[in-house]
Amino acid sequence: MPANEPAVSRVLFITPELTPLAKTGGLGDVAGGLPPALKALGLDVRLVMPLYGDIQREAHGLRPAGLEVRVVVAGQMKPCQVWQGQVGGCPVYLLGNDEYFSRPGLYGRMHGDFPDNLQRFVFLCRGAVELARALDWPAQVVHAHDWQTALLPAYLATAPFDLGPLATAASVLTIHNLAFQGIYPRYDFHLTGLPSHMDDIEGAEYWGNISLLKAGLMTAGAITTVSPTYAAEIQTPELGMGMDGILRRRSADLHGIINGVDYAQWSPGADALLPATYSVNDLGGKTACRRALLEAFALDDSQPGRLLMGFIGRLTHQKGVSLIAEAGEALLEGGASLALLGTGDAEMEVALGHLAARHPGRVGLKLTFSEKLAHLLQAGSDLMLMPSRFEPCGLNQMYALRYGTPPLVHATGGLKDTVSPFDPASGQGTGFVFSEFSREALLEQAHRAAQVFAQPVLWQRLVANGMTQDFSWTASATRYLELYQAVAKRR
Numbered sequence: 001m002p003a004n005e006p007a008v009s010r011v012l013f014i015t016p017e018l019t020p021l022a023k024t025g026g027l028g029d030v031a032g033g034l035p036p037a038l039k040a041l042g043l044d045v046r047l048v049m050p051l052y053g054d055i056q057r058e059a060h061g062l063r064p065a066g067l068e069v070r071v072v073v074a075g076q077m078k079p080c081q082v083w084q085g086q087v088g089g090c091p092v093y094l095l096g097n098d099e100y101f102s103r104p105g106l107y108g109r110m111h112g113d114f115p116d117n118l119q120r121f122v123f124l125c126r127g128a129v130e131l132a133r134a135l136d137w138p139a140q141v142v143h144a145h146d147w148q149t150a151l152l153p154a155y156l157a158t159a160p161f162d163l164g165p166l167a168t169a170a171s172v173l174t175i176h177n178l179a180f181q182g183i184y185p186r187y188d189f190h191l192t193g194l195p196s197h198m199d200d201i202e203g204a205e206y207w208g209n210i211s212l213l214k215a216g217l218m219t220a221g222a223i224t225t226v227s228p229t230y231a232a233e234i235q236t237p238e239l240g241m242g243m244d245g246i247l248r249r250r251s252a253d254l255h256g257i258i259n260g261v262d263y264a265q266w267s268p269g270a271d272a273l274l275p276a277t278y279s280v281n282d283l284g285g286k287t288a289c290r291r292a293l294l295e296a297f298a299l300d301d302s303q304p305g306r307l308l309m310g311f312i313g314r315l316t317h318q319k320g321v322s323l324i325a326e327a328g329e330a331l332l333e334g335g336a337s338l339a340l341l342g343t344g345d346a347e348m349e350v351a352l353g354h355l356a357a358r359h360p361g362r363v364g365l366k367l368t369f370s371e372k373l374a375h376l377l378q379a380g381s382d383l384m385l386m387p388s389r390f391e392p393c394g395l396n397q398m399y400a401l402r403y404g405t406p407p408l409v410h411a412t413g414g415l416k417d418t419v420s421p422f423d424p425a426s427g428q429g430t431g432f433v434f435s436e437f438s439r440e441a442l443l444e445q446a447h448r449a450a451q452v453f454a455q456p457v458l459w460q461r462l463v464a465n466g467m468t469q470d471f472s473w474t475a476s477a478t479r480y481l482e483l484y485q486a487v488a489k490r491r
């Protein structure tokens, strides 16, 4: 082996989401962005994910892989179709089974999870082992993502069945959001395929139930989460969501590595989804995007100088949507307009719907998932609102920085790690940051933003500071590679 070639060269990603094939949030973007960056460092990264019914096979150039795979779930042999494609130059294998995946939706429809999610993701995790066997491909490290894939590290550690070429693989489990833990009734333990000793407080047992995430946290070679601040926060009772004790126990193996941005997808200078492109040296196109945004959201532009605030995200408790609803009237009184894009909890949709209905022309609301509108919002807004209660990493604020749309954020998790408060005196900083999670604290920062916005030279400085930040994947991919080396050595 040449001296400069990494000792770990084969890594299997197992993921429930992958941009552009299937995505509900940031996890999909990470699964699409990190492997190509690792490949650029010399690794052979292959991905495995479900063949969801929604995936446009032809549009994404997928084809049958010609592999024979069968997967045992709860003692029954299930057929498995294997399809194959590429994302960012890395091979992707998609495991299909009509019973589990030929339906619309990733985890559920509208407002409820699928009742058979446990079996669906057991199928994925056991299927990954069968895939490695069919490919005869001995990955040295398996990198799992969130509860949906957390059983695979547990299988690797406990070997309840023949692991074939993965028998000596080490594992890394990344927590993208600790709020999702894969919790099921304890009487369903037998479905997991784990050995009986894992039906215990030292295994998958979790407050009288079982948690797939916990099974992975107890057994993975290393645990990562997506920002240094969130790595510290999840070890506290406040943000540990019941897992803080376990995470404190494993703190020597818990690492916070900030997510990167896939600038091939998110750059205002080369964004095919925008009506006009622009750069830090020529912001003309941003004005055209702003006009298109106002039109798309039916917002009134008769009064110049309004601060146009955007929001993109899941409409959930986590994202601080209630704060936007509570502060909405005051934001409008302060002269702002709002363009809001998201889907989520019914009560949040209703709260924002009321605000929009009361203020036509000042509040535009689209309750839909649209990649195109998300890009338009990043480019056309003046300011990006991200008042999340907690935020493991957050990608929107990093996209907003690159699009010249300073973010206004709550100082939590990755938001704290990626946005620095703007100081008009020194001209340093990239956005507006509030510490206490309250309507007043948000409004105070919105007020500061409006003051800076009213001073074009100062605002230009702030915009340029953000646009020149570099959150590309290379630095984070290097950290992951170091971690892969460390876990593989220990295994």
Ligand code: ADP
Pocket: 024, 025, 026, 027, 029, 177, 312, 313, 314, 341, 342, 343, 368, 369, 370, 371, 374, 393, 394, 395, 396, 397
């Ligand atoms: P999370 O992963 O918690 O949902 P992130 O900020 O990390 O939050 O990532 C959110 C990603 O999902 C971004 O790429 C964002 O643009 C996208 N997104 C969220 N909601 C929507 C929506 N309604 N339409 C389009 N994209 C959305």
